[in-house]
Amino acid sequence: MVNITLKDGSVKQYEAGTTVMQIAEDISKGLAKNALVGRFNDRVVDLSFPVEENGTLEILTFESEQGRDAYRHTSSHVLAQAVQRLFPGTKLAIGPAIDDGFYYDFDTEVTFTPDDLAKIEAEMEKIIKEDLPLVRKEISREEAIAFFKEKGENYKVELIEDLPEDAGISVYQQGDFIDLCAGPHVPSTGKIKAFKLMSVAGAYWRGSEKNKMLQRIYGTSFAKKADLDEYLYRLEEAKKRDHRKLGQELKLFAVMDEGPGFPFFFPKGMVLRNELENYWRQIHREWRYNEIKTPIILNQELWKRSGHWNHYKENMYTTTIDEEAYAIKPMNCPGAILVYSSELHSYRDLPIRIAELGLVHRHELSGALHGLMRVRSFTQDDAHIFCLPEQITDEIKGVIDLVDSVYKMFGFPYHVELSTKPEKYMGSDEAWETATSALENALREKGMEYKINPGDGAFYGPKIDFHLQDSLGRTWQCGTIQLDFQMPEKFEISYIGEDGQKHRPVMIHRVVFGSIERFIGILTEHYAGAFPTWLAPVQVKVIPITERQLEYAQKLGEELFAEGIRVEVDERSEKVGYKIREAQMEKVPYMLVVGDKELASGAVALRTRKEGDRGTMDFDEFKKLLHEEIRQKK
């Protein structure tokens, strides 16, 4: 007999060899029905797993992450089986569960069309109806290699060959379909209740563009049809928040054919930019930064010296001036360094924090462009901190606080990554190690949670990245803090120490918004275009009911305008409903409806974007509320 501790803390006795499924049935019928996999002593296992020793057991359903993963992983096997039935000879690569579903990568001469997806879905339905049990088998390495070689599954063979020597190898079989897989899986294909194939796309084998491009089919699956429908509905809703769509509808910004990746900002989009920049200048003043502006075009020699020419040339635009080679800046750091070295510095002056809203240009691959999120010219809200080695941690912690306070104000959820040494890098391994652990220490001292992003650092140093989410949950790097020992060396910058000798300062590159463009993209999706009043391109719309109140409406408008409010008066001879509908669709936070009553009493009828009709209010009182809300950036 073995003692099994259940999730609620109770301990039950079972005969050794009792399966997880049997225990689930013993606990409750309902649980057994919803059970997908189990967690036995922190290991996620199949329901057919026999319990041979004492331990804790949790039955996992679709409600848990591991349950969902197993469910979707099984879904991907069903997909693979369907594809191989319909397109014999298709080779299988990998097919994992992902955040919102699953995918499988295939290698075949056939190009999958959207029609094929429908056929594959139909075949998957059949496989689900057949309710084939998934059977796990552990086999030896040699057996596995021989088996998959025999089937011509060379990707699987490659995967097995790359597994560590001591790794156990398992396969899962459902009907005549056998796939290399660590598992776990749900007990049978009939467990899949609701699924949908979403799209087909290319994906390089093992993520390297040097390898063959495979065809990846994306899908998702849910425990209930209603949940799938809800997921699809939410996707549709999220698409309405797409900043590219809202940017056009609200006349904020656009990217045009004439300049792929070079965004245009319209008057209303410029209001957002300018307000953000005002805010940015205010907080940078508070955090003791000085602002500079450096040129967009600088001599190529500078870029050779900085190492950009060596490491970043493919991304740089170049030009010739008076037969001399110049480059358009892809980063602001060399310019900032020139400013730093334009005078002598004492150790007493450090840290020196110089900020720059710097317009940079980078040649990004055409396929990578994406609205404002990924462009070829953008304004970094950059700053370079020159400091003593012993000031590094405090400076980094300061930047973390600054970034955190800004993201919190907007209510952005974010996550942090520590990006380490890339393949192409500058400087010594020791310097990289020192820099990386300095960043790590700062994060630890701040008690920040972070994940390591290996090999994703800048060529001159490791970095802390702050990632924000767009409406579809895709994450974009915005803030970043990069520690750099290389540029100071390259440019031989210095400060005069207590000893009267020259010493090398450390340089920290950092951005808070990241790029103004990307940040506006995120902001637009986050607020679904309904910007808080301090950012709203139009803050107040005055709506006279008839021409009789036009003069009064204009007077109110003038008064608000004089106080710095962004106000529009809707003078058209339309019905109130029409004007309100339009103001509402433009997402104007406040509407002042004025008719004969308001004209007589000198008041306004207030309507808010969020709450609708709020009744009459004294005009001065409204102005007070409005100014206060703008001041507080609520």
Place this chain on the structure above:
RNA sequence: GCUGGUGUAGCUCAGUGGUAGAGCAGCUGAUUCGUAAUCAGCAGGUCGUCGGUUCAAAUCCGACCACCAGCUCCA
């Protein structure tokens, strides 16, 4: 850059080889109205670009450009 898809009026979209369409927006006129669309009329398109097939191309073929999804890459 790669794989697949898409490209028709300012916007959203219909139109599969035979004279380019709708709704919204725009303009003109009427309407003066109390919280999400008043009515009527008018105007608007080298069908992404270039080339080919055909008596005839938005429609078929090719190249290129741009966009969308994903991969790769990055703020």
